Amino acid sequence: MIDLHIRSEQPGDAAAIAALLHAAFAGNPHSNHTEHLIVERLRASGHLAVSLAALLPEGRLIGHVAFSKVAIDGRDEGWYGLGPLAVLPQVQGQGVGTALVEAGLSVLRRKGARGCVVLGEPGYYGRFGFAQDAGLRYPGPPPEYFLALAFDSPAPQGVVAYDSAFAEPEALP
Template identity: 55%
Template sequence: MNLKIRNEQPEDIERITALTVAAFEQEEHSSHTEHLIVDALRRAGKLTVSLVALDHDEIVGHVAISPVTVSSGTKGWYGLGPISVWPNRQGQGIGSTLMKAALAELKGQGATGCVVLGDPGFYGRFGFKAHIGLELPGIPHEYFQALAFSGDLPAGTVQYHESFDAPE
């Protein structure tokens, strides 16, 4: 595998959409609107990080990061996701490579930290942990995790951009 990570380009959008649909199609805990969320974030100018993974010029993965708000007023926090890898390419390290690149990019932009909703077993490998006092309403505590790049973890309720309310 010859994996290369780069920023998304306008000509990638159609392929990113198809990839995102396929990646979440069989996921039982999915709203199946992830592709609509990415499109809405892009239209709103809220894709802080949008990276694709290429294997010999074929897009095999994508990750999006967008700003979140914390009820305490803490600034500089972002939400990771969705992250997508073609189903037949999962388990090959593509998602992990995208995660590392996306977090490095976010740190490089001066972010304070990042939150993610998902499998603690996967995201824990990158330093994400659930924290008492930081919550996403309606989500079991262990699935909402945070990683601080600088300073203390904020306390409060996190809200993702309105693009996450994409219609089903």
């Protein structure tokens, strides 16, 4: 694990976070390369519930994680979605992403969240307690990549919808 500091996003971080998202997802075949737009739209709408930055001791931003509310069957059940999570390629595999996810989940618990979902690699997110929940569904991707983590009670049942910021740019009004 490298020496880093995790803090909430600051007003002057937006450009560095956008650059980080570009760099982190540049070679990802599962990305449509709009992660920076998702975070910008969440921020602009006031729906970026938790936004954490990981910095090296000298202040260089090397990682970021975002959390936003999700609806379950159209209702606010106190659940959040994790994503995007980004770490600069040259420091991936050194615990930055793990530290960001753990810090973000801790913030959600302090906020009184009831749970969190993520669309991601089961082998990675399983270490935080995320697992498939047959009662929570997200149409589209293979179900084994849609994972849930209930904090204090069983997960509600239904179809999960992310914030409209996650829609493809051309699909937005």
